[in-house]
Amino acid sequence: MIETRGLRKSFRSRAGRETKTVDAVRGVDLKVAEGEIFGFLGPNGAGKTTTLRMLATLIEPDGGEATIAGADLRKDPAEVRRRIGYVAQGGSTWDESTAREELVLHARLYGIGKAEAHRRAARALDAFQLTEYADRKCKTYSGGQRRRVEIALGIIHEPKIVFLDEPTTGLDPQSRAHMWDEIRRLRADGMTVFITTHYLDEADALCDRIAIMDHGEVAAEGTPAELKREISGDVVLVGLDTAATPQAATLLDAEPYVNKLETGDEGVRLYVEDGATAIPQVLRRLDHAGLDLRSIELHRPSLDDVFLTKTGRSLRES
Amino acid sequence: MKLARDTWLIFERQIQLLLRNPVWVFVGVFQPVMYLLLFAPLLKPALNAPTQAEAYKIFVPGLLVLLAIFGGLFQGFGLIAELRAGVIERSRVTPVSRIALLLGRSLRDVVSLIVQAVIITLLALLFDLRVFIGDLLLAYLMLALIALMTSAVSYGVALKVKSEDALAPLMNTVAQPVLLLSGILLPLTFAPGWLQGIADWNPFSWAVDGTRALFAGDLGNDKVWQGLTIVAVLAVAGVVWAARQFARSVR
Numbered sequence: 119m120i121e122t123r124g125l126r127k128s129f130r131s132r133a134g135r136e137t138k139t140v141d142a143v144r145g146v147d148l149k150v151a152e153g154e155i156f157g158f159l160g161p162n163g164a165g166k167t168t169t170l171r172m173l174a175t176l177i178e179p180d181g182g183e184a185t186i187a188g189a190d191l192r193k194d195p196a197e198v199r200r201r202i203g204y205v206a207q208g209g210s211t212w213d214e215s216t217a218r219e220e221l222v223l224h225a226r227l228y229g230i231g232k233a234e235a236h237r238r239a240a241r242a243l244d245a246f247q248l249t250e251y252a253d254r255k256c257k258t259y260s261g262g263q264r265r266r267v268e269i270a271l272g273i274i275h276e277p278k279i280v281f282l283d284e285p286t287t288g289l290d291p292q293s294r295a296h297m298w299d300e301i302r303r304l305r306a307d308g309m310t311v312f313i314t315t316h317y318l319d320e321a322d323a324l325c326d327r328i329a330i331m332d333h334g335e336v337a338a339e340g341t342p343a344e345l346k347r348e349i350s351g352d353v354v355l356v357g358l359d360t361a362a363t364p365q366a367a368t369l370l371d372a373e374p375y376v377n378k379l380e381t382g383d384e385g386v387r388l389y390v391e392d393g394a395t396a397i398p399q400v401l402r403r404l405d406h407a408g409l410d411l412r413s414i415e416l417h418r419p420s421l422d423d424v425f426l427t428k429t430g431r432s433l434r435e436s
Numbered sequence: 437m438k439l440a441r442d443t444w445l446i447f448e449r450q451i452q453l454l455l456r457n458p459v460w461v462f463v464g465v466f467q468p469v470m471y472l473l474l475f476a477p478l479l480k481p482a483l484n485a486p487t488q489a490e491a492y493k494i495f496v497p498g499l500l501v502l503l504a505i506f507g508g509l510f511q512g513f514g515l516i517a518e519l520r521a522g523v524i525e526r527s528r529v530t531p532v533s534r535i536a537l538l539l540g541r542s543l544r545d546v547v548s549l550i551v552q553a554v555i556i557t558l559l560a561l562l563f564d565l566r567v568f569i570g571d572l573l574l575a576y577l578m579l580a581l582i583a584l585m586t587s588a589v590s591y592g593v594a595l596k597v598k599s600e601d602a603l604a605p606l607m608n609t610v611a612q613p614v615l616l617l618s619g620i621l622l623p624l625t626f627a628p629g630w631l632q633g634i635a636d637w638n639p640f641s642w643a644v645d646g647t648r649a650l651f652a653g654d655l656g657n658d659k660v661w662q663g664l665t666i667v668a669v670l671a672v673a674g675v676v677w678a679a680r681q682f683a684r685s686v687r
Contacts, residue, residue, distance in 0.1 A: 174529050196531055204529040210522035214453055226445050227530040229438075271526065 119279055119310045120150035120173065124182035127168050142168040144334040145182065150312060150327075152278075155305050157325030158314040159421065161433055165334040166314040167207065170281050173312070174204040187278040200228070203272035203280040207287065207314075210268050213257035217248055217267045220256065221274055228275040242270040246300065262293030269300060279310040286320060298324050318421045318433060330425055337428040342421060349419040349427055351377065352393030356400060357413035358385035366409050373403060380426060385412070387426070389419075442533040446540020454544060464507075464548060468556050471499055476563075482622070489564040496560045497575065497647035498620040500553050504579045505614065505640060507549050508586025509607045512594030515541070519598060524682075534683040538591055538675065545587040546580045553579055567651050575650040578664055582643055585671040592678030618644050639666045 125146040128139050143165040150156045158166045172179045173186060175195040183190070189197040211220055221239035226232065243249045246266040251259060256267065265285065272280050285301065286294045301324060304311050315321055321328045322342045329339040338345055358366050360383070367386050371379045375396050378389040390396040393416040404411050425433045454460060476495050477488075485491035518524050527537055553576060557565075567575075590607065597603055615621075617631075618640035624632055635641040646663025654660075 176525065176528060199529060199531045202529070206522050206525055208522050210526035212453075212518070212521055212523050214456060215449075219449075219452075223445065223449055224526070224530070227442070227527060227532040229531065275530075 119152045120148060120156075120184070120186050120312065122146055122148045122173070122182065122184040125169065125172060125179050125184055126181040127165075127172060127177065127179055141334055143172070143179075146331075146334075146336055148329060148336065148339075150279075150310060152310055153305060153308060154326040155301060155311045155313065155324055157321045157328040158312070158331055159316070159318070159321040159325075159328050159425070159433075160314075160331035161316055164331040166331050167283055168334075169331075170204075170283050170312070170314055174202060174281050175199055176204075200275075201278050203275065203277040205268050205272040205280065205282045205285065207283040209264065210271065211256040211264060214255055216253050216255055217243060217259075217270075218252045220267065221270060224271045225274045230275065238274055242274055245303075246270045260293075262289055262296065265289060265293070265297065266300065269297075273304065273309070277309070279312060280304060282311065282313045284314055284316070286315070286317070316433065318425075322421050328421075330421075330428055332425075332429040332431075338424060345421065345424045346419045349389060349423055351389060351391040351419075352396070353417050353419055353423055354388040354390055354393050354396055354400065355413075355415040355417070356385045356388065356404075356411055357415070358409070358411055362409050362411075365407070366404060366411075369403060369407055369409075370400065373399065375399065378427065380430075382432070387423075389423075389427070439533045439536055439539075442536030443539045443543065445532075446536055447543045448540075450541055450544040451547065454548065464552055465555055468499065468503055468552055469559065472496075472556060472559055472563075487564070489566065492560050492563055492565040493567075493651050494623060494648060496556065496565060497651045498623075498644055500556065500575070500579055501582060501618070501640065501644050501647055502615065502620045503552055503556075504549055504582040505586050506611060507552070508545055508583045508588075509590050509611055511541070511545050511587040512590035512603050512607070513600055515591050515594045516598065516600055516603065519595070524595075528682075535675070535679040537682045538588060538679045541591060542584050542587045542675070542678075546583045549579060549583040550576055565651075568653055571650040571653055571655055574655075574660070574664070575647050578643055578647050578650070578667060581664070581667040581671045582640070585667065585674040588671070588674040588678040592674070592681045595678075595681040595684075614638060614640055617641060620644055623648070639670055642666050 125143060127143040128141045130137050130139050146169055158169065160166050171177045173184060173191065175191065175198050183192055185191070186198050187201040189201055191198055218239050221242055222235045225235035225238050230238065243252045246269070248263065248266060248270070251263060256264060259267065269282065269285070282301070286297050289297060301311055301313070313325070325342065327341050330337045356366065363381055363385060367379060367381045370376055370386060370388060375390055376388050377391070380387040388396065388400070397414060397416060400414065422433050476492060479485065479491040479495050480488050483491050483494060485494070557572065593606060594603055597606065617635045617638040619635065624635050624641065627635065642659065642663045643666065645659040649657035649659045
């Protein structure tokens with residue numbers, strides 16, 4: 119459904135007299151299959167939105183190519199526009215307009231006739247449970263209602279693919295769960311959904327496949343389960359005082375059962391085959407060296423561990 | 437065909453939103469009426485006009501051109517609000533004609549200007565202003581072209597600077613010399629030679645002269661076709677440039 123090769127974009131920013139070139143996206147290769155929810159996971163500034171805006175024809179790539187729903191992004195952006203929907207992160211509704219007016223106008227901008235536009239608006243309002251507020255001004259809506267109007271706008275022309283930029287950012291937990299259901303419903307209707315997110319749980323629970331993005335590049339790609347499986351075994355978190363951390367890290371790194379070790383503010387993080395047998399050994403080793411440990415915790419690898427091993431940083435910290 | 441349809445869609449929405457805001461409509465009419473009632477009475481003695489009607493013949497066309505220039509130049513502010521709300525970006529992901537995004541908005545500005553102009557003309561009729569309907573319609577055409585140009589330029593600049601803080605001083609800096617050098621408030625016939633020399637390079641000065649000639653019933657005056665031509669060429673250039681800004685990347 120989407121295939122990109124070497125998609126690039128850099129921006130020039132001026133600070134005083136100097137102009138600096140920032141490589142926002144440096145060569146992204148992606149394949150998104152029909153009918154899946156594909157997620158771009160990464161911290162702010164990783165290049166997710168820039169990539170999305172390129173795919174949605176809003177900014178022109180500096181290099182690379184992409185085919186979207188069968189249309190060539192560089193050669194025929196007008197055709198790409200007809201086949202995709204795009205919902206921006208910052209919103210797209212006008213305070214003084216009503217949801218119905220927005221939907222009808224937006225449908226008509228896609229070349230849909232007046233009567234059909236009204237029919238589709240009514241259907242969309244119904245599907246997104248907005249009929250009750252349909253003729254009130256957008257400024258009276260709650261955050262969740264407004265986001266639903268925006269998603270309805272993005273799919274009013276029945277595109278093959280819809281791009282959603284951070285669809286749940288700023289929503290309360292209940293609206294968020296509601297939004298996940300809406301997104302799954304789009305997939306059930308046969309649409310391909312491409313979302314960006316910086317929430318680990320969202321990527322894990324909602325997406326069929328994800329690409330982890332960092333510093334303008336795809337660091338890893340696969341289903342959440344596959345990615346987690348790549349980190350075989352368990353994770354042991356050892357809580358230590360800052361002063362004790364370097365010594366403990368050196369000691370534990372030398373142990374045969376530790377596959378990989380990361381140090382952080384809270385202590386060290388060990389990747390081991392079997393956490394249950396590793397813990398007593400860790401305790402013994404540290405006790406032997408006279409190091410006090412504050413806590414010890416065992417857990418299954420999360421997407422954050424994947425992120426950490428791929429990028430050397432935790433998504434929670436960045 | 438698609439351009440006409442898309443332009444109409446944008447225009448229809450803009451007019452709808454404009455009418456929904458009664459404050460704006462009130463301000464748009466109130467301001468020029470104030471000029472007419474509170475400023476114009478000074479003109480008969482100042483211009484040495486034989487009658488009040490003569491003074492209005494000079495002042496009303498100037499006032500109308502003034503409204504066209506200012507009404508247009510400050511439309512960019514509304515666009516910046518739309519940019520911020522994401523409405524422009526939402527339009528740009530659709531296949532809608534980029535020229536229509538501009539023209540639909542500029543045509544709203546032209547229509548609201550013409551409505552203002554009609555109200556002022558009707559009021560001036562009460563003060564014994566007399567003008568032939570044919571000449572008046574040509575004068576309105578001139579005003580429409582001016583408003584089309586200034587609003588297009590304002591939209592284009594708004595898309596470039598993307599902030600009210602930059603747009604306001606920029607537009608004021610442009611508007612002030614343009615206003616002073618066009619003989620809008622007082623005809624430049626009183627001006628010293630060097631000032632008239634500079635004013636000759638101000639397209640709005642030609643537009644004002646042309647509009648005054650039309651109000652004076654002097655259709656054959658060269659200033660009429662010259663003014664119309666200059667303004668028409670500039671309007672086309674402004675529209676083409678601004679439509680390009682709509683097609684470019686907008687954040």
